Amino acid sequence: MAKTLHRLVKAVVVTAIAAVVGLLTTVPSSADVTPFVVGGTRATISEYPWTVYLASTSGSQFCGGTLVKGNKVVTAAHCVSGRSAASTRVVWGREDKQSTAGITASVTRIWVHPSYTSASSGSDVAVLTLDRSITSAYLPLATPSDTALYAAGTSTTILGWGTTSSGGSASRYLLKATVPVTSDATCRTAYSNYSSTSMVCAGYPQGGTDTCQGDSGGPIVAGGKLIGATSWGRGCALAGYPGVYARVATYYDLLTTQINS
Incomplete structure (x- = not known):
């Protein structure tokens, strides 16, 4: 099943x-x-510069996200619900996860849709605030x-x-x-x-x-x-x-x- x-x-x-x-x-x-x-x-990354991934403090990737402003990333609520900002990183500009290219930003705030309970119930959106502003094209x-x-x-x-x-x-x-x-x-x-x-x-x-x-x-x-x-x-x-x-x-x-x- x-x-x-x-x-x-x-x-x-x-x-x-x-x-x-x-x-x-x-x-x-x-x-x-x-x-x-x-x-x-x-x-x-040059074609999709706003594509980022979420990682743990050890660098392990666990979700994706989209850079929508210099210091803001939209992702799914189920990726970060229950996580602390301190334990979450956002990696930008690195299409090869084994490289050191791009920027690894710390997360200072996690906003999860207040109605979120589970992905299959809807409201599965979240916004991350980064500790810096990344100079890049953003996706509207x-x-x-x-x-x-x-x-x-x-x-x-x-x-x-x-x-x-x-x-x-x-x-x-x-x-x-x-x-x-x-x-x-x-x-x-x-x-x-x-x-x-x-x-x-x-x-x-x-x-x-x-x-x-x-x-x-x-x-x-x-x-x-x-x-x-x-x-x-x-x-x-x-x-x-x-x-x-x-x-x-x-x-x-x-x-x-x-x-x-």
Whole structure:
């Protein structure tokens, strides 16, 4: 029986087909919330400069995130709920986790959506405040008026360092993949607890490309905007079970308040 997991931090292995990115941690019940990029290819930090990963004080990567301002990162609530700021680091500018490139910033504050209880229940968004301002391009948030970016069939890019197969090894390198947004009806068929208000699904009907463990909190991008954060799903890249992402546009006002604080 599939286990419900969050798509938390784990490295992703490159495969020949399009990949899905998503970081998850373990969650209770029937949805396997384990995201990582499956079927992905190598991505460069120069092309996706706002992609970051979360790490422990020892440097172990466990989730992904998106730089949305010099000192602010959007990630999934399940990645940081219960964690202390002191035990969390954000690594920017390092596509190869074994290199020393980029910047490792300390986290001074963690904001978790006040309604968050579990990834599969929604409100799976969080904002981290860094101890410094990073000079980089940032990714804007999707707004409530960006409904076209959530339309079924919209092409999206997923990114992460998670595993490249369910239960597999994390990727040493940043991976990317292209997956289409699925319809709300399709997602609801796969997951009875799917909410079109707080979530968005993406993936191919036949599976093969998806986010997986260690990709949680990482970005799903469309139209040059952050439309979601990798949240949960059943297994990784399974036919009929697309990846589920926190719908950023729904939380635009709350997230913007935290980003500007």
